[in-house]
Amino acid sequence: MEIELVRVLLAFLVGYFLTISGSLSQIVTQNNLASPSTLGFDGLAVVCIIIAQFFVSALPYIFGIEVWSFLIFLSLFGIIYIFKQNLKQKTQLFVDQNIQTLILIGLGFNLFVGAVFSVIQFLFMALNMEFPTGIWFGNLKYHSVSYLWLFFIVFILLQFFLLKIAPNLRVLSIGHEFALGLGVKVKRVQAQSIFVSLFLTGLVISFFGVFSFLGLIFPHLLRLIPFFKYNMRNELLYGGIVTGLVFSAFDIACYNFDIYGTELPVGMVSSVLGSMALLTLLVRKQLIKKYS
């Protein structure tokens, strides 16, 4: 069995970031089904990869496609944020959306991006061009020490953020109105957390591709363990370490399990398992509602 230290560390950080991203989105929306995948963050990041792939790579080389993709992701987020602020002033469209509606919009957006992706794949095939599979299926094949440094810096900054915000988020997880009554600045905490969740998702997808549903399923797996189940602060501060290690082990397994010489993309496997887990969760939720 081969183990590359840089890759293992990056896999750990990818698992860590996706878990935090999922936990943050679930806490601030107060919904167990919220995640970067269901809220459409994944789709937004993939759109950026598509834009980066087709337009930016035509320009003289300045950065790699992953850096361009991430910069486009941040810019798009900024544009959407400004657009949303303007919309808020003129209409109540975004203000009145409940979280279930937002999740449906997010899932619909992801499906749309998936359809666009299929069209692009077909065009590559029709034009007899080699399809750049590397970045589409999430995997850590294209890792480097410079990426590790970038991810490590983000990891350190994230610790400061989490230490500062964890008590507020823990109270927020009890209920938004309840937290507001205790003096938590709910809207500010929500905005900061969603921004961090979006940033982490964009970072991971831009550099390593899509790992669908991990952000949804990792927090749920953690909550099967009593240490995390009864304490959201533990989930935020230590949960990512556990799932990061699990994801590293998962990546090592995929790296060493090739099919006809081709490495099994860990993102593809996680998408299959993650979507199955989402279905299980939805069915379980309905059954609990029916029989309680």
Added chain:
Amino acid sequence: MKLKSKNIFQVHDVNVSCDLVLNEGISVLTGANGIGKSTFFHYIKNHRTEILPGLSCAFMDQFPLLPLSELRGEDLIQILDSDIPWFNGQKSKELIKEFQFERLLGNKVESYSGGENQIIKFVLLLSQGVDCYFLDEPLQYLDDKNISLVLEKLQSLSSKKVLIIEHRKEKILEVKPHFFEMSKDEGGITIK
């Protein structure tokens, strides 16, 4: 607390004006259903720093507690005890014992009935050592025995500023409150 202002917020596009001085003791705001008593409660909650500068306050609203994870009552108290400096976890446990709801500590919060949810929210409110207490319909879902106990506990807060929103005046007469009325006339809705 003194709140004397015109058109402070709107209820169904009708302006609400307020002339309210909240002194130590128990005050009750009454008014017809749908007139905007809870909206006023949320207005205070959202603008507490401007309305109540320098005063600490605690709120008990009508929303049930629905934690994201499967918290039990004792986890809830432990979280608040460690994260909220003015919260007294020991007092919470003593109050729950007085209400004879010790079972709530070991049960999941999401499984609480309407009355149990109301009791735990009331206990969490009383466990906060603050200057002002605001309660929105604290007696709903409660049986007569628990209503008496809640009123008894409210009387012990007479040295603090307490504002209760309750539309059934007769239920709350026992605590000898000062009444404010929220009513609608040609000029809009007034609280006085």
